[in-house]
Amino acid sequence: MSIKIRRLDSRSPDFSARLEQLLAWHEEFDADVHRTVMEILKDVRREGDAAVLDYTRRFDRLEAASVAELELDAGRQELALAAIPAEQRQALEAAAARIRAYAEHQKLTSWEYRDDLGNLLGQKITPLDRVGLYVPGGKAAYPSSVLMNAIPARVAGVGELVMTVPTPDGEINDLVLAAARIAGVDRIFRIGGAQAVAALAYGTETIPRVDKIVGPGNIYVATAKKLVFGQVGIDMIAGPSEILIIADGNTDPDWIAMDLFSQAEHDEDAQAILLCPDPAYLDRVAASIEKLLPTLERREVIAASLQKRGALIQVQDLQEACAIANRIAPEHLELSVAEPEALLLEIRHAGAVFMGPYTAEALGDYCAGPNHVLPTSGTARFSSPLGVYDFQKRTSVIECTADGASPLAETAKVLAEREGLTAHARSAGYRIRHET
Template sequence: MAEISRLSTADRDFEQRLEALLAWESVSDAEIQERVDAIIKAVREGGDAALLDYTRRFDRWQPRTAADLEIPAARIEQARNGVSAVERAALELAAKRIHDYAEHQKLTDWSFHDDHGTLLGQKVTPLDRVGLYVPGGKAAYPSSVLMNAIPAKVAGVAELIMVVPTPAGELNDLVLTAAHIAGVDRVFAIGGAQAVAALAYGTERMPAVDKIVGPGNIYVATAKRAVFGQVGIDMVAGPSEILVLCDGGTDPDWIAMDLFSQAEHDEDAQAILLSWDGEFLDRVMAAIDRLLPTMERRDVITAALGRRGALIRSRNLEEAVRIVNRIAPEHLELSVEHPETLVPEIRHAGAIFMGRYTAEALGDYCAGPNHVLPTSRTARFSSPLGVYDFQKRSSLIMASAQGAEALARTASVLARGEGLTAHARSAEYRGNA
C-alpha cells in the first residue's frame, strides 16, 4: 500500500502540516552553490577548453575539439528522418497547437497623443538571442523543446541556441527532431552548470545569449540564479506539482492516475487531492493502492507520494477554494461539474485544467498553452512562459512644443523638490523655447 498523508481542515494542526507539506527550497545548499560558482568561473576564464573538460568528466564521452560539441545540421536532419512517422506527426501537431496559441500572445506597438499633442507609446522588440536548456540523462524531453522554442520564434527572436547534455555521447532523435520542427538555429551537446555559464558569458565557439530558458537539475537551477543579471532567465523551477480539486463525481481511477502523472517525474514532485467528500478520498486511496503496482515508475511515484503527496479534506467548496489559493499550484485541475463558475475565484495557479475530461497531461504535450509554469507557490506572482517572455518593451515619448511647455512646469517643481537643479533647468529650457 502507498503511504500518503491524510489532512483535514478540521484538525487542530492542519495549518502546520500544510505549511510543512508545501515547504520547498528550490535552490540548494552552500556546497552545491560553491561547486556551481567554481564551474562558472572556469568557463568564463577557460572558454571552450573548460567546456571540453567538463563534458569529458561529467558526460562520459571524448570530444576532441570544440567543434565536436556542436551538433551539425546534417545530424539533426538525419534525426528527423529517423524517427517514426507517428512520432514525427505527433510532434508536428503539438508544435502547431503551441504555435497557434502563442500567436495570440504577441505584444504589439501602440501610441496615442495627449491633449497637448505629445506622443506617448510603447515599442515592442524581440530579444536578439535566447539560450534553451533541455534536460538529458534520466529522460528525454522533446516537449520541452517545443514549449520553450516555439514562443521565442513567434516573438521574433533572431537566434535560438539549444544546449542538451548527451551522457555517453548518445543523442536523442526525438529531441533533435523537436529542435528541427521548432526552428532552433544551433544545438550544442553540453549540459549542467557549464552549459548555463557558456550561454551567459559565451565562449570561443558559443555566442552569449540575452536570456536562458528551460528546466534542469539542481545544478542548472543554481547556475541560472547565479548568472541572472548578466542575462535574463525564465524562472528557477522547483519540482513538478499538481493539485486536483474534485467534488467526488469523477472516476477515482482517473484522479489516481492524474496524481501519478506528476508524481512519476521525480521523488520530490508533489501530488495533492483536495475534496470535501471524505468517502471519495477513500475511494481514490483505494484506486492508488490498486493501480500503483501496474506503473512502470512505481518506485518513484511511491517515494513522491510518501514525501510530499496528500489527500486533503475540506469542510466545503468555499474552504477548498481558499486552500487552492494558499497552495498556488503549478497545475490545478478543477474536476467538478461546473468548473467555469470557480475560475473567477482562483487567484493563484500556473495553469487551470477545467472539467472532468481535462487531464493535466494534455497540457504537458499538445493542448497549446505552455507547460513551463511557476512552481513552489510562485504562481502568486509569476505566469506561464509565453511569447511576452521573449519580447521587451521600450517607452516612447515625443513632446510637442506645447507639451514641452506644459510638462516643464510640473517637472521643474518636482525636480527642484528633489534638489536636482540640472533636471529642472533641462526641462525649463524646452519650456521657455
Template sequence: MSAVSIRRLNSRQADFDNALAQLLAWDDSVDASVGETVRHILRDIRERGDEALLAYTERFDGVQAGSVEELEISQERMQAALAKIPAEQRTALQTAADRVRDYHERQAQASWRYEDDDGTVLGQQVLPLDRAGLYVPGGKAAYPSSVLMNAIPAKVAGVAEVIMVVPTPKGEVNDLVLAAAAVSGVDRVFTVGGAQAVGALAYGTATIPAVDKIVGPGNIFVATAKREVFGTVGIDMIAGPSEILVICDGQTDPDWVAMDLFSQAEHDEQAQSILVCPDETYLDRVEASIRRLLPDMERSEIIARSLSDRGALILVEDLEDAARVSNRVAPEHLELSVADPEALLPLIRHAGAIFMGRYTAEALGDYCAGPNHVLPTSGTARFSSPLGVYDFQKRSSLIGFSAKGADRMGRVASVLARGEGLTAHARSAEYRIKE
C-alpha cells in the same frame, strides 16, 4: 515495492493552516558544495571559454572533441533525426508543435502609441530578444516536449537565434530531441551540458555566442548555474518540484484522479500531489484506487515516496472552501474536476495552469494542449506566470514631447525636481519652458 501512506487533512481542524504549511514546505536552498562547484565552473568558462568547455565535456559526459565546433549538430543532422524517428512519433511531434505555435501566436504583443492634445507622443516599442539559449536534459532522458515549449514561443516572439545545448553522455544523442529541435525552428545545437553549458550561453565563448536569456529545465547544477548568471542574462525561473492539486466534487472516476496524482508523483520523490474534496467517502475511494493501481506503475517506488512524503487528501466543507485551500497552495497545475468548472473558476486566484473539467487530464497540458508547460512552482503562481512569448520580448518606453507639451510638463517636472533637491533636473526641464 514501498508501501504508500498518504496523509489526510481536514480544513475544519484547528491546526489546519499549520498542517498545510508543513505539507507545502520545501527547502530550495542550494547545498554549499554545489554552489561552490558551480561558481568554480562558471568562472573557468568565463576565463578559458572553449578550452574549459571541452575539458568539462570530457570529464562529465565522457565525450572527447578537438574543438567545440565538433560538438555542434548541423541542421542536416536535425532534419535527418526528424526523418528517422517512427512516423507515429513524427506525426505526434508535429501535431503538438502546431498546437503550441497556434496558442502562442495569440500572445504576441505589438508596439503601440498615442498622442496627447498638445502633440506629445507616448507609447511602447515591443521588440524580440536578439538571442535566446535553451537548455535541454540529455542522454537517456528524452524531453522533446521541453524543446517545443521553450523554443516555439521564442521563435513566435521573433527571436533571431535560438541556441540549444543538450548533453550527450558517452556520446548518446537522442533523435527525438533533435527532431523536436527541427520542428521548433532551433537555429543551432551544441552537445554540451551542465553548469558549463549555462556558463557558455551566459558569457559566450569563441564558438558559442552569448545569449540574452536562458530557459529550460536541468538538474541541481544547472538550476544553480542559472541562479548564478541571472543579471548577466535573463532566466525563465528557478523551478521547484512538480505539483498538482485536484479539486473534485466526488463524481469523477476515482481511478482517473488517482492516475492524475501519479502523473506528477512519478517525476521525483519531491513532487507534490494533492486532492481536495468535500466528500470523505470519495477520498476513501481515491485512496483505494491509489493502492490498487500503484503496483502496476513502472515508477511505483518514486510515486509511493512522493505521495507518502508530500502528498495529501484534504477534506473541505464545500467547493468554495476547496478554492480557498487551492489559492493558499497556488499550485503549478490545478485540475477542476467538477461538473461546472466555469462556476468555480472565478474563485481561483493563484495557479500556473487551470485544467477545466473531468476530461482535462494535466498530462495533455504537458504535451499537446497548446499552452506552455513551463509553469511557476512552490507557490510562485501568486506573482508569476507561465512561460510565454512575452518572456522573449522586451519593451522600451516611447516619449516624444512637442514644444507645447515640453512647456506644460516642464513646469510640473521643475516643481518636483526642486522639491527633491535635484537642481540640474529642474533646469534641464526649465530650458524648454517658454518665457
C-alpha cells in the same frame, strides 16, 4: 505495494498548521554545489572554449578537439527527424502546431497615443536578439520541453535560438533533435551542465552569448542560472512538480489517482494533493491508489512522493476548496467538477487550470497548447507561465512637441528641485516656454 498517504480535514483545529507543514518547500543550499558551479562559471568566462571542452570531457566523457566539433549541423537534425518512427514525428508535429497556434495569441504589439498636450506616448515591442535553450540529455530527455521553450521564442520573432544538450558518452537522443528541427532551433551544441549555462551567458570563441536562457536542468544547472542572472535573463528557477485537484466526487476515482500519479512520478519531492468535500470519495481514491500504483514503472518514486508531500483533504464545500487552492497557488490545478466555469471565477492563483474531468493535466504537458513551463512553490501568486511575452522587450516611447513639453517641464522642474537634482531641473527648465 501498500502506501500511506496523509489525510487532512479542513475542520480540524490544527488544519492550517498541518497544511503549512505539508506545503513547506525550501530548496536546500548545497555549499559544495555552489562552489563547484562558481568555479565552472569562472573558468568558462576566463578560458572560453578550452574550459567547455575540459568540462565536457570530465563530466560527459566526450572527447572533441574543438567546440566546433560539438556543434550539430542542420543535416543532423534532418536525419533525426527522418529516423524517428512516423507516429512519434506526427505527435511532435501535432503538438508543435497546437503550441504555436496558442502562442500566436500571446504576441504583444506596439502601441501609441497622443495626450491632450499633443505629445506622443507609446510602447515599442521588440523581440530578443538571441535566446539560449538548455535541454537535459541522456536518460532525462524531454522533447516536449524543446517545443514548449523554443516555439514561443520563434513566434516572438527571436533572431537566433541556440540550444545546448549534453550527450553523455556520445549518446544522442534523436527525438530531442527532431523536436528542435520542428521548433526551428538554429544551432545545437552537445554540451551540458553549468558549463553550458556559462557559455550561453558569457559567450566563448565558438558559442555566441545570448540574451536569455530558458529550459530545465539539474541542481548544477539551476544554481548556474541563478548565478548568471543579471548578466543574462532567465525564465525561472522551478521547484518540484505540483498538482492540486478539486473534485466533486463524480469523477472515476481511478482517473483522479492516475492524475495524482502523473506529477508524483517526476521525483520524490513532487507534490500531489486532492481536495474533496466527500470523505467516502476520498476513501475510493485511496483504494484506487493502492490498486493502480503497483502497475506503474515509477511506482517507487510515486510512493515516496505521495508519502512525503501528498495528501487527501476533506473540505467543507467546493468554495472552501477554492480558497485553499488560492492559498496553495499550485503549478497545475484540475477542477474535476460538473461546472468548472463557476469555480474558475473564484481561482486567483494557479499556473494552469484544467477544466472538467476530461481535461487531464497530462494533456497540458504535451499538446493542449498552453505552455507547460509554469510557476511552482506558490510563485503563481506573482508569476505567469512561460510565453511569447518572455521573449519580447517593451520600450517606452516619448515625443514632446514644443507646446506640449513646456507644462511637463514645469512639473519636472519642481520635482527635480525638491529632490536636489539641479541638472535635472535645469534640463527640464530649458524646455519651458519663455524661460531663459
